[in-house]
Amino acid sequence: MFSKKTEWFRGIFPALVTPFTPDDQLDESTYRELIRFVLPHIDGVVPCGTTGEFSSMTLEEKMRTIDICIDQVAGQVPVLAGTGCQSTQETLELTQWAKDAGATGALVVAPYFLKPAYNEVFDHYKQVDKIGLPIVLYNIPQCAGTHFKWWTAEGMGLALDNVIGMKDSSGDMPFFAAALEKLRGTIGLFVGHDEVVGPAMLAGADGAILASANLIPDIWQEIYQAAQRGDAEFVQRRQKEIQILVRLVVRKGGPQAVKEGLRMMGLTSMSNVRLPMIQGGEFEREDYEDLRTQLENLGKIGSQTVHLGDREIEYALPADLPPPLQDLTLCVGEGFAGPPLSEVAHIDLLLGRKDGPVGKAIRRAQGEPRPGHELVIINHHPLTMLVPTVTVRGAKARQLVYEDAANGIKLALEHAIAHDNLPEAIVDDICLIANVFVHPAASIRQRVKINNYKAMRGAIRKALEGRPTIPELVSEKESARHPFRYAP
C-alpha cells in the first residue's frame, strides 16, 4: 500500500501553551519548565498551536518560541511546529524558517478568517508542500471557520508528497470516520478534540495533539498505550474519569484553562492569556472552580498545612494562591453555576464561628416563623441552614429547593471535607448559612442539584480564601458584564 506515514508521527503530543512575562514578552524560563514537566510522558510536542495562542503572536515571537522548544527538547522527541498563518506568503516564510531551524514537521492550519474556496485551500497547501518539511494538515473549524470536506483532505493527503498526517480538532466523528476510511495507512491521522480521543483512538487514530496534555500528559499516555493494546474497557473508563476536565479545556477557552490549571499544579510563574482573551472571560470564574475540583479529584492539587482560625489544618491549596483567611468570624462567599438558564444556581454563603454572628443569626432565625421561606437545617456536620432567596410557591418549587438544591449543597459539603477544602478539624467550630436562589421556571432536577453542588463548592473556597481578591476585582471592574444590567 502507498504510504507516507512516518515513524515519529504517533502517540501523545501536547499543544504547548505559551507563557508570557508581566510585560508581555515570551517567558523563556517558564516555557522550558513546562517542556521539562511534560517530556517524560509524551511522544512529541507542538509549539505555536492554537492552544499556544499562535494567532496572537508576531512572526518573530513564533520563530523564537519554536527555537526554544527545539533547543529544550534536544532531539528527545519530535517537534511539530505550528506554522499556519492567514496568508500563503507568511505560511511559506514561517514553514521554511521552521525547516531551517530543525523542526521535525509543521502543523499547518487551514487559512482562516477570509474563506478561500476549496481549490484555493488546496493550492495553499500545495505551495507549502514544496518546502520539503513534513506537513500535517490541521482542521479546526471552531476557530478557522473553514471546514475541510473529507474529499479535500483525501485529495491533499494523496496528492501532496510531504503531507504525512492530519490533525482533526473538529470533534466531528463522521468526518474523522471518512478520513480513516480514505486515508488510514496512507498518512498519520491524529485526533485534536480532547473529548473524543478514546473513541477516535479505538477507531484507528494514530495519536492525539491535545491542549489538556499540558496538564495530564501521564493520563493521556496511559490511554494511548491501552488503545494500542486494544484495551477498550480501560480507554473508556479512563476517558470518563477526565471527561469533565477536558470538556472544560476544549469548550471554555482552552489556553486560559490550561494556564490556570498549570498554576494550580505548581507552575506558578505561568501567565494568563494574551488580550483580547482575558482571565475570567471565555474561561469563566465558575469554570475555574470546576477545573480546581477536577484536578483535586485526580490528585493533582496537594494539601498543605496552614493556619485556619486557631488551628493548624491540612488544606487543598493550589500552588499559586495564598493560604486561607485566619479569621473565621464571618466569611462570605458567592457562587454561581449554570447552565441551562432556568436551572442556574446562585448561593450567597456565610461561614463563621458558632459563637459569632453566623451562629447567632441561625439561632435567632430558628425561633421565628418565615412563611414561604421555611428555613431548614440541611446538614449537622457542619451545621448548615438553607434559606431560599425567593418565596417558595408550590410543590414543584419546594422539591427543587428543599430536595434537589439541598442535596447538591450537602454533596458539596461532603466532598469539600473529603478533599480538604473544608478541613475536618474545623467543621464542629463553624456553621453556615446558604442563601439559595432557584429559578421558579426550573424543571431539570438533576441540573439544579449539580449546579448547586458547583456553586457551593466554589462558595466555600471563596469564603475561606477571601476571593475574589482586590487585584482580581480591580482588574475586571471595567470588563465585567452583569447579566441583568441591560434591557431585553
Next chain:
Amino acid sequence: MIGEPFRPGGVNPALVTPFARDQAVDEEAFRELIRHVIDDVDGLVPCGTTGEFNYLTPEENQRLVQIAAQEAKGKPVIAGTGAPSTKLALELARSAREAGASACLVVCPYFLHPSDKGIYQHYYELAKALPDMPIILYNIPQVVDAYLPRRVVEDLADIPSIVGLKDSSGNLTYTMEILEYAGDRINVLIGHDEVVLNALAGGASGMILASAQVYPEVWRGVLDAVRQGDLESARRLQRQVQKLSRIFCRYGGGVAVKQALKMMGVNAGRPRSPLKSVGGALLHEDRAEIQLELEKLGKIQPRPAEFRIPIEPLDTRFEKIGLTAEMIGAEKMQVGTGSTGKDVESVQIDLLCGAKDGLMGEAWAYQLTYPRHGFEALTTILEPNLAVRPSTLIVPTNELKDLRQANMIYGPVQNAVAKSIVDKLAESVIPQSIVHTHVMLVQATVHPRALDRRVLHHNAYEATCVALDSAFVEV
C-alpha cells in the same frame, strides 16, 4: 381564475389561537379577539405560526378559519394552511376554501428538508389542484430551518394563483432579492415586526404580524406615513414599538402576544403544550418588560405605586435591619448617603459600613436568613462569581412589586453599586485594610416606575460614589 386576482396588502394580524385550560380551542375567546381587532385591520390571518397552526388538527384549523370568516366584516381572511406534507397542505387549503378563506398562507415544507425541486413541486401541486385559491408563499427560516429558495420563488411567481410572499426572516437582503426577482408579479408582505418600516420603504405591500393584534394602529400609521413619503413619522412610530416587537419576535412569539393581550384585558387563552404561558420561551423577566412597554404605549394603566424617599436623619434609616442610631454611634460605623438624578430615574443610596465582629456583622448575617418578600437582600456583584469586597448587601427601601422592578435593583443598580465600590477601593477611599474585617450594607431607593436602565445605572453609580466619599471621609 375568475374575476380580479386577490392582491394581499395592508395591515393583517397573525391571530393567536386561544386555548382553554383543558387545551381545547376556546372559540368564544377567538371571536372576541377578532372583534377587538377587526376595525383596525385590512384582513385576518388565522392559523399562522403565531396561531400555533402546527398544534391544530385539520378540523380545528377549518373551524378557526370559518369563525374568522364569520367575524371578518367582509375583510379578506388569509388562512394558514401549511403542513410538512403536500397531501395535508392540500387538504387544509381545500377545507379553508370551503370555510370561506379568501387566500391561503403556505409555509415552506418543514422538518424533512426537501430539495428545491421538492419545494417547487409542493406549491405547484397546490396551485394545480386549487387553481382558484390564491396562495401566499411563506418564508420563516427561524422555525423551518431553511429559506424558501429565491430561484424557486422566482419561478413560482409565474403561476397565476400565487399572489404573494410573506417574509418573516427579518433578513432584508432576502426581502430585497425577492422584490428584485418576483416583485413584478407577486406582492411581498413583511412578517418580521422589527423591520416593518424598512421593508415597506423597500417596496413591500403590507404586513402580516403578530403584533398587529396588539397595536394595529401603530402599523397603520407606519404604512400611511411610508406611502406619503413621511419617513420621519414612520421612523418615530416604528421606534415606539421596537422593543415590544423585538420581544414578540425573539422571546416567545404567540406566547408573548397572549400575555400582552391578557394585560390589555383581552382573553387570549393559553398556549398549547409543550409551550408554557410563561417561564419557557417567554421568561418571567420579559413578561415584566412587556407590561412596562404597554404602559409606555398607553395600552394599559400603570399600577399605583407607593414610593417614599427616606429623609429622616441618616443614622436612623437603618432601623428596618435592626441597627439604631445609638448602635451606629456606639460602634462608630461609617455612614454615608448620596442621591442623583431626577424624576423616576433618581436614585438615593444610604450606606453603612461596620465591623464583622460587632453589631453590624450580626445584623448583616441575620439579613441573609430573613428574605422579606419585596425587600430581598443580595450580595453585590460585578457579575456572577465576582462579588465585591468588602462584602456588601443591597436592600431596596421600597417594596418591589414585580419582577421588572426587581430587575432594576438587581441589574443596573447592583452593577453600578459594585462598580463604584471597586473604584473607591482602587482609589483607597475605602481602606483596603478593612476588606476582610468589615461588611457594608446599601439601602437603595429607586422609583418603581424607573424606565431607563442606562440612566439608572449612571445615577446609582454617582450616588454610591458620593455616599462612599462621605462615609469614609474621616477614616
